[in-house]
Amino acid sequence: MLAAMSPPDTPPSQPRLDHQKATAPLRAPARGPWDHPVHCLVGLALLAIVLGMVLAAYWPALSAGARYMDDKFYIGNPIIQHPTWDAVRRIFGEVLSPSLVNGYYQPFSLLSLMVDFLDPRAATSLMPFHRTTLILHLLNVVLVVLLLWSLFDHWITANLLGLVYGLHPLNADAILWVAERKTVLSTFFALLSLLLYLAYARHAERTGRGDWKRLGGSLLLYVCALLSKPTALPVVGLLLVLDYWPLKRLNRHTMLEKLPFVLVCGAAAVVAVISQAHAGQEGAVQFMKPYHLPWVVAYGVGLYLVKAVWPTAMVSDYLNPQPFGLTNTEVLGSVIVAVGAVAAIVLSLRRTRAWLVGGLWFLVTIVPTLGIIRYTSSIASNRAMYLPLVGLLLPLQWELGRLWSRGVGVVKAPAVRAIVVAVVAVLATGSAWATRRYESHWRDSITYLQYSLALQPTDWRLHTRLGNEWILLRDYPSAIAEFRKALVYDPKWAENHLNLGRALFTLGDDGEAKQAFAAALRLTPNDWRAHMLMANTLERQADAQGALDEFQTAARLAPAMAVAHFNVGRLSSRLGRLDEAAESYRKTLALEPRFVEARRALEYMAPKQEAGARP
Numbered sequence: 001m002l003a004a005m006s007p008p009d010t011p012p013s014q015p016r017l018d019h020q021k022a023t024a025p026l027r028a029p030a031r032g033p034w035d036h037p038v039h040c041l042v043g044l045a046l047l048a049i050v051l052g053m054v055l056a057a058y059w060p061a062l063s064a065g066a067r068y069m070d071d072k073f074y075i076g077n078p079i080i081q082h083p084t085w086d087a088v089r090r091i092f093g094e095v096l097s098p099s100l101v102n103g104y105y106q107p108f109s110l111l112s113l114m115v116d117f118l119d120p121r122a123a124t125s126l127m128p129f130h131r132t133t134l135i136l137h138l139l140n141v142v143l144v145v146l147l148l149w150s151l152f153d154h155w156i157t158a159n160l161l162g163l164v165y166g167l168h169p170l171n172a173d174a175i176l177w178v179a180e181r182k183t184v185l186s187t188f189f190a191l192l193s194l195l196l197y198l199a200y201a202r203h204a205e206r207t208g209r210g211d212w213k214r215l216g217g218s219l220l221l222y223v224c225a226l227l228s229k230p231t232a233l234p235v236v237g238l239l240l241v242l243d244y245w246p247l248k249r250l251n252r253h254t255m256l257e258k259l260p261f262v263l264v265c266g267a268a269a270v271v272a273v274i275s276q277a278h279a280g281q282e283g284a285v286q287f288m289k290p291y292h293l294p295w296v297v298a299y300g301v302g303l304y305l306v307k308a309v310w311p312t313a314m315v316s317d318y319l320n321p322q323p324f325g326l327t328n329t330e331v332l333g334s335v336i337v338a339v340g341a342v343a344a345i346v347l348s349l350r351r352t353r354a355w356l357v358g359g360l361w362f363l364v365t366i367v368p369t370l371g372i373i374r375y376t377s378s379i380a381s382n383r384a385m386y387l388p389l390v391g392l393l394l395p396l397q398w399e400l401g402r403l404w405s406r407g408v409g410v411v412k413a414p415a416v417r418a419i420v421v422a423v424v425a426v427l428a429t430g431s432a433w434a435t436r437r438y439e440s441h442w443r444d445s446i447t448y449l450q451y452s453l454a455l456q457p458t459d460w461r462l463h464t465r466l467g468n469e470w471i472l473l474r475d476y477p478s479a480i481a482e483f484r485k486a487l488v489y490d491p492k493w494a495e496n497h498l499n500l501g502r503a504l505f506t507l508g509d510d511g512e513a514k515q516a517f518a519a520a521l522r523l524t525p526n527d528w529r530a531h532m533l534m535a536n537t538l539e540r541q542a543d544a545q546g547a548l549d550e551f552q553t554a555a556r557l558a559p560a561m562a563v564a565h566f567n568v569g570r571l572s573s574r575l576g577r578l579d580e581a582a583e584s585y586r587k588t589l590a591l592e593p594r595f596v597e598a599r600r601a602l603e604y605m606a607p608k609q610e611a612g613a614r615p
Contacts, residue, residue: 043155046155046156046159047142047145047159047162050141050145050159050162050163050166051138051141051142051166053163053166053167053428053432054137054138054141054163054166054167055134055138056432057166057167057431057432057435057436058134058137058172058175058435058439060436060439060440061130061133061134061175061176061439061442062127062130062131062134063127063130063443064126064130064176064439064442064443065126065442065443065444065445066176066177066441066442066443066444066445066447066448067126067178067445068177068178068179068316068445068448068465074101074110074113074178074179074181075113075116075117075122075126075129075178077100079091079100080100080110080113080114080117081117081122081123082117083114083115083117083118087114088111088114091107091110091111091114092107095271095275096271096274096275097275098275103275103276104229104230104271104272104275104276105227105230105271105272105275106182106227106228106229106230107227108185108189108224108227108228109181109182109185109186109228109229112132112181112185113129113178113181115132116128116129116132126178129178129181130175130176130178132181133174133175133178133180133181133184134175136181136184136185136188137166137171137174137175137184138166139188140184140187140188140191141162141163141165141166142162143188143191143192143195144161144162144165144166144191144390144393145158145159145161145162146158146195147191147194147195147198147390148161148162148393148394148397150195150198151198151242151246151394151397152246152397152398152401153401154397154400154401154404154405156404157397157400157401157404157420158397160400160420160421160424161393161396161397161400161424163424163428164393164424164427164428164431165389165390165393167428167431167432167435168308168311168389168431168435169311169314169382169431169434169435169438170307170308170311170314170382170385170386170389171382171383171385171386171389172314172382172435172438172439173316173381173382173383174382174383174386176439176442177316177383180383182228182229183229183231183383183386184386185228185229186225186226186228186229186231186232186387187225187232187386187387188225188228189221189222189224189225189228189232190221190222190225190232190235190387191390192221193218193219193221193222193224193225193235194218194235194238194239194242196214196217196218196221197214197215197218197239197242198242198247199214200214200215200218201242201243201247201249204249205249210257215257219260219261219264222235222236222261222264223264226264226265226268230268230269230271230272230368231365231368231369231384231387232387233265233268233269233272233368234364234365234367234368235261236258236261236262236264236265237364238361238364238365239258239261240255240258241357241360241361241364242357243255244353244357244360245353245354245356245357246353246354246357246398295324295325295331295335296370296379297338297367297370298334298335298338298339299321299324299331299334299335299338299379300334300366300369300370300379300380301334301337301338301341301362301363301366301370302333302334302335302336302337302338302341303318303334303379303380304362304366304380304384304385304388305337305338305341306333306334306337307382307385308385308389308392311431311434312434313455314382314438315382315452315455315456316381316382316383316452317378317380317381317459317461318378318379318380318381318456319378319379319456319458319459320379321379341359342359345359348395352395352398354394354395354398354399355395357391357394357395358391358392358393358394358395358396359391360391361388361390361391361392361394362388362391362392364391365387365388365391366384366385366388369381369384400420403416403420404416404417404420445465445469446466446469446470446473449462449465449466449469450466453466458489459489460485460486460487460488460489460490460493460496461486463482463483463485463486463489464482464483464486464495464496464499466482467479467480467481467482467483467486467499467503468499470482471502471503476503476506476507477507479499479503480500480503480504480507483496483499483500483503484500486499487500492523493523494519494520494523494524494527494530495520497516497517497519497520497523498516498517498520498527498529498530498533500516501513501514501515501516501517501520501533501537502533504516505533505536505537510537510540510541513533513537514534514537514538514541517530517533517534517537518534521534526557527557528553528554528555528557528558528561528564529554531550531551531553531554531557532550532551532554532563532564532567534550535547535548535549535550535551535554535567535571538550539571544571544574544575545575547571548568548571548572548575551564551567551568551571552568554567555567555568555584555587560591561591562587562588562591562592562595562598563588565584565585565587565588565591566584566585566588566595566597566598568580568581568584569581569582569583569584569585569588569598569601570601572584573601573605578605581601581605582602582605585598585599585601585602585605586602589602
């Protein structure tokens with residue numbers, strides 16, 4: 001089998017038969033770890049060691065307490081917290097306008113988090129969520145090992161590279177961040193889809209006919225991956241990449257058999273863009289201008305490659321470098337890395353397609369996160385590498401498989417094996433250390449946010465989130481300080497003004513709170529929350545009429561919000577407008593029949609209205 005994986009261009013000294021083998025399609029592995037009972041036990045033991053090392057490295061994740069936007073979305077949503085069939089129907093029914101998340105349609109991920117709430121400990125601890133995510137990560141390590149072995153027929157090196165994948169620090173965010181369950185779950189289904197497709201391709205080669213059950217199963221798993229997270233869209237491209245090499249079955253027929261995958265991909269892409277535009281907190285989806293595309297893609301590719309090789313100064317989201325141009329050494333360095341990688345792949349084509357295929361896998365799967373379609377202010381994120389990282393392992397598996405069996409030059413195979421194991425041991429040790437160190441910052445939200453701000457002090461989102469954490473701890477002066485910093489770096493986001501105003505209002509600084517709410521209303525005049533907060537401030541300043549006007553505006557902008565109508569009724573009653581107050585209380589009870597205060601107020605007003613109606 002290793003002979004079949006030889007480079008397409010072989011030295012003239014080799015017989016013609018070797019060249020024919022080198023260009024033959026990939027066949028099923030000739031030997032595997034399960035062919036003999038002893039081999040089976042050794043294979044299982046090796047895989048168990050790999051999983052044990054990954055589990056040991058990520059064991060602290062089970063006690064991680066940082067909540068990175070998890071409370072507002074995902075596990076903070078009452079519908080997710082109380083599993084019912086109606087909740088399940090709502091999760092799957094909100095296709096184009098999701099209300100349970102701040103983003104695209106992802107029902108499988110929400111469903112998996114809902115299942116975690118069946119564990120009573122989920123009400124007070126993140127452990128059940130981290131436990132499920134860690135199990136999925138371990139399963140993904142197994143699937144990566146099986147994929148590498150299935151493609152290149154070398155079990156030992158597949159396990160070694162599976163260990164590197166499992167311990168890599170770039171994968172830590174996907175495991176430590178509860179909301180990134182979607183990344184791990186989507187990759188799980190995507191890898192299963194690819195493995196089943198390989199089984200289909202080999203069956204077609206062996207029998208001369210397609211097994212549509214295997215292909216249909218691969219398609220179904222692809223749909224499951226998309227329902228977990230739409231970044232699985234490029235999996236259809238990976239099927240074509242594998243058809244090109246090492247399967248070597250890319251032709252018109254095999255392209256036509258991908259038509260169902262393409263149709264599913266297109267439909268899922270439309271749903272992802274529309275649902276993100278409707279649910280996204282930062283406004284509509286933005287498409288990158290064409291003349292920016294080459295530089296942004298080159299910078300993103302270079303940055304990710306650098307982080308894959310040297311994962312230091314890691315944060316969950318990386319901001320756009322300022323200024324964004326070749327005069328910035330960070331941008332220039334990343335572009336040079338990207339161009340150098342392309343040049344190296346072109347040169348490698350003289351001996352093998354492995355590096356080209358690995359590069360294509362990486363590029364195809366990283367494209368959705370490069371900002372071509374923008375719905376966040378970040379330009380890169382660690383979690384985006386969870387599936388693309390597998391592509392970087394493909395050429396390494398091909399190279400290591402050859403070296404393991406043949407040696408290199410005067411160095412014999414046993415010595416090469418010892419060197420390979422030693423190098424992997426060093427990489428695994430370094431990765432485990434870096435992962436453990438990064439995990440230590442996730443012990444609680446404030447620790448993680450302070451760590452991230454030390455690396456990215458101009459990230460206004462981090463200042464905002466840290467301010468919210470201080471509010472939870474009732475440390476309002478610290479919260480106000482963070483909200484003011486957020487406004488320095490982004491004064492145009494209304495939420496920053498609202499956050500500052502809330503904190504000032506709580507401390508009784510009504511004057512500055514009023515200014516903050518006014519600034520928010522200038523930016524978003526139709527935000528009913530801002531009108532409500534302004535009304536509360538005016539009421540406390542004894543401006544009852546001004547407060548009533550603001551409450552009425554809030555009720556008009558959000559007619560389904562019972563509390564807005566209740567406040568209109570309350571202020572109208574204070575101003576002696578009993579009929580208006582009664583009408584507002586009735587609207588409140590129509591929207592929320594259990595609104596006790598509104599019912600009591602309406603009952604209290606009834607005698608007064610009757611007295612006022614008598615001649």
